Amino acid sequence: MSKFNKIFAAVLSIVLLSSMFVGCAGGKTTTVTKTATNTVTNTKTETVTVTGDTTTSTKPDEPEVKPLVYPYTVQDQAGRTVTINKKYERVAFSSVRPLPATYxxxxxxxxxxxxxNPSSRSAALASMFVILCPEIANVPTNFIVNNDTNIEELMKxxxxxxxCLNKNTDEINALEAAGITAVGLETNGTDPIELFAAWADLIGQVMGEQNRAKAIIEESRKAAQEVKDxxxxxxxKKKVxxxxxxxxxxxxxxxxxxxxxxxxxxxxxxxxxxxxxNVTEVSMEQIMQWNPEYIFITTFTKCQPDDxxxxxxxxQDWSGxxxxxxxxxxxxxxGIYRWFTPTSDSALMLKWIAxxxxxxxxxxxxxKEVRDYYKTFYGYELSDKELNMVFNPSSDAAYYVK
Amino acid sequence: MNTDISVNNVKKDFKIAWWKKAVLIALPLLVFLLSFCCGRFQVAPNTVIEILWDNFMGLFGIAPTGNYSAFQESAVMALRFPRIILGLLVGAGLAISGAALQGMFGNPLVSPQVLGVSSGAGFGAALAILLVENLFLTQISAVIMGLVAVAVTFMVSKVGKGKASIYTLVLAGTITSAFFEALISAIKFTADPFSKLPTITYWLMGSLANRSFADVWHSAPLIIIGIIVLVIFRWRINILSLDEDEAKAMGVNLKLSRFIVVLCCSVITAATVSVCGIVGWIGLVIPHICRSIVGPNHKDLIPACIAVGGAYLMIIDAIARTVSASEIPLSILTAIIGAPFFAYLLKKSGGQWK
Amino acid sequence: MKIEICHGKFGYSNERIIHEDISFDVSNGQILTILGPNGIGKTTLLKCITGLVPWMSGETLVDGVSMKKMKHTAFWKRIGYVPQSTGSRFAYSVLDMVLLGRASHMHVYSTPSSADYDIAMEALEQVGIAHMYKKPCNNLSGGEFQLVMVARALASKPEIIILDEPESHLDFKNQMLIIGMLEKIVRDQGLGCIVNTHYPEHALRLGDISLMLGPNLPYLFGPSKDVITEENLSKYFGVKVKMLSFDYKDRDYCSIIPLELS
Structure with missing residues (x-):
């Protein structure tokens, strides 16, 4: 064999051997065929099977009745079966910006x-999140560079x-190799209420805390149904x-x-x-041709109605x-995050735009809706000033404060 | 040997056919007027004519007589008019720069991008978008960095005893372009992927969307001055295309002439990038098209490029803003149309360029 | 007009000196032919004379004035230069190419006038290719293009014309044509001429004065008949020759026949 072939064969053998070890590293799972009963009516049940008891209480502040039995598995949105080994005490979010607020x-x-993610942090600093949780400003973000996760920094x-995002298979594989549990989440979808419900439900499953999740999901779906009716x-049909x-x-x-x-x-x-x-660049002329009757400006831009x-x-000529x-x-x-995307405030967004x-x-x-909602689900009483900030966000919210 | 050739006949032989001249003058004018009718907002052609007529008469203080809404007038005069003017100027400017540089380098594959101006200007714009999001500053930054890039090219090209030959100039231009492209990549890398990065990427692909008369005032003077100087100088560019010794032997101050040509092309190109991003395939293809119409003599080629280049980009922009609800970036259209057309020219000419 | 080279010295570096202390002069009405083997630096010499390449020391004088002190355009209005040609890759028409020679007489912002067209056609007629005026240059043979370049130099109406091996690439007839043309313009228009040539016979025929260069040998400058001798040709070119003279139509002709390497 030539020298090159020898080296190639050696490298190949090493790679094959090590992959065998990685493959064996998964823990055994005992599959118990007990499905969680969802006491919330009128809902689309997610295909999450939890092998272990979960509480059936729907009140957010009632303590759980029975401790969870570890390990159990959940299905994440990357089509993977994730094993939950313990009650996690150290959690990170590398992508999907609205997640920390959902969490x-x-x-x-x-x-x-x-x-x-640093974008989540800057969004938090510009929104109600930092008011509800001032400590959010101290959460580290340096392991993300240009929206890429540096695994070693993360391990520190x-x-x-x-x-993380379900499409980041490289990241998921790297996390698994490092022995960190990875959970993939989806961002594609046109129904923010259901997408948020899926996120909340999954996070709840993973963290072994489903009370609050169930409550907010139920509220969101209730609002959606109300509006649809x-x-x-x-x-x-007004032009929006x-x-x-x-x-x-x-x-x-x-x-x-x-x-x-x-x-x-x-x-x-x-x-x-x-x-x-999706999001596209258009000309002013096109907007004139459409001539919308209602315009909603997102908080991704500095632009304000006065402009x-x-x-x-x-x-641009908006006068006509x-x-x-x-x-x-x-x-x-x-609110707790930009209302355009799926958030735990999505019920409010729907009612507001309606x-x-x-x-x-x-x-x-x-x-009143916002005050009551924040009291019930975040346990926070908004002052008049804070309420005003929710409805009149400054242009700075569009910027990514470093 | 026949020595009876009358010189008067000779000069006539070399005049461009009258019908060709007519087409070259009429084409941009026609495209200019027709462009006013193109856009997503429906305005009937006769309404367009009324609006244009009233505004023209308004210059002499005559009151408008047409029947149209302020909205329609706004679409035609405030939204389309600046884009059409810019399309004309940018198209003409890039075409004439391409022709002049192809002449100067004696190389048919040269485009205005060869000396690194576009990459430098693109970098200037990307940097400005990253740091401040102000259109005017972005434009200034583009022009300045475009000229800096050309200066860098000149400095890099000076080898030996301070002599910059044509070859070292092209090589230095390649180096400078690569350098600024790398800087642009670095900016894209650090830009926020949700807002700044898409803006920078879209901007670099070239667009006249949302351009106003302010943008016209910012860039037109530079482009027009550059074009005027190149037009005055056009016959001398023939000499610049010859070998160095031959050119010098014709009494031409080679260093100064080259400097003037490069300066004009750089100013024009930097100004075009500042106002509409990087639009390729115009400076490369239009001179070739014009050569097949009027021949390689720059005396005729340069004016032809103004007409054809201006008309071309006005047409492209009309397509970009009308064909779909989303604005199509200009460089995509110029490449999709330009590349196959270039291939066709190649086949037709059998590889004989100049 | 008189061009004078005074103690010219040139080399690409201090180790590679090509011309060491060379002096000669030529006035209008005279033809100076320059001979020497390949690589001796004939082309370089022409470039030094015209300032395209600077002398290391020594200078070119034009009517007693140092060339360095003259304005670029002023110099090239009076001197025409025809480099060696390998054909043209440009598609400019022959007439357009010749018109370029008028540049030194035109304003920077001008395009050629009718008068310029006249002069260009005249130059083409002098060289005998006026009928080709519309042909694109890249369709010409090497020899035809050489004639175009001569016409271009003539179009600037110089007082002295400098040519680098103009007969190369030309067929037998066109060689005669060039030689005859050079004789004619010198005789009729009183032009001066500096010609690099590989053909000692042409040099003798044209020759008023000649310059002969050889490897590690002192340069010879003087009347052609004195410079171009069997002995000098043997010494400077390494070829033993026989020179035979005869009369034709009241004119002396000399034939040089190479015999063997010396």
Missing amino acids: FAVTGNIDTLVGM LNPEVVF IAKTITD MFLYRDEGGTLQVAGSNLYSQYWIETIGAENVAKDCN LYNNKIEG IKAVQDGHVYKDPL SKTYPEYYKYDME
């Missing part, structure tokens, strides 16, 4: 959070379980547009195959940008747009 909603605290934080009675970004010469709208489609269609309206896929009302943006003429331009509120677009059909007192 807080599900577990009630961030004591066990040891690391998160000693996490026991890491939640009313929407059935609406016959005039989500202005995703408008600054520095960039003009983007949120089309279909994105959460925007759900927010708009569920309340009985029509997304003028439905022919656009449109006063026609301050160079190269119906939404501007009728005064129906609104900035998305900023009440803005069709006030004659949806008669929600949004201030």
